[in-house]
Amino acid sequence: MSGDRLAGIDTRLYLVTDTAQCAGAGRTVAETVRAAVTGGAGVVQVRDKDIDDAEFLVLTREVITAVTEATAGTDRRVPVFLNDRVAVARRLLDEGSDVHIHVGQTDTPVAEVRDLLGDGPLVGLSAAEPEEFATAQETGGVDLVGIGPVFDTTTKTDAPAGIGPDRLGELTASAGIPAVAIGGIDAERAHELRGRGLVGICVVSAICRAEDPEQAAADLLDAFGDGTRKDGEQA
Ligand SMILES: Cc1ncc(COP(=O)(O)OP(=O)(O)O)c(N)n1
Ligand SMILES: Cc1ncsc1CCOP(=O)(O)O
């Protein structure tokens, strides 16, 4: 694998979907994704721990359609990641869909993902320890790491406490792989993640629970900017 595999993708705002949160806000996942991508989200991950593979396949097809509709007539490339579910990803690739995958440390190992899906799809990996980045660099095949939780989160019930922006910055600096931060990020706190070496911020509830997901995406992007610190802003 070579070249800049994230070229043409605006990674600054990465939406991970939560079906129950979207439903609680009175919308489908697809409606939420369409609005968020219109508002500027540049990466989408389909995440649902409560449905089987057949339902996940249907959900992902709906998300792909929503992204296609939201980006029609533009040159935006907004990748759709699947949260684990390698078999569903294989099926969608075989159908000709352009899908990618995110795995955690206890999910399908990256080498196995590459064996099953080949070199085409982007692979994201969760990591929060220096040894995990070292392993990812040695093994290869990882395009993006998700570091977190940076702040405390209630969305992922088995998540540890947030590591905080300073520790996040240290990890990002040593990651050696483009990194996004995840966990407890909202438009009020996103500015704390500027200047931490990130290519983006990743949110669930800040968009899925929002009254207006298009506006929420725009507000998050405004707060994070291009990820660099504003003039005069302290860490
Ligand atoms: C971008 C991104 N980063 C981290 C995660 C967390 O993945 P994982 O540790 O596998 O936990 P689950 O999401 O599977 O509960 C993520 N999903 N996305
Ligand atoms: C999937 C995941 N991985 C680490 S924290 C998290 C959930 C983030 O959700 P929220 O943005 O609502 O805190």
Ligand SMILES: [Mg+2]
């Ligand atoms: Mg996982």
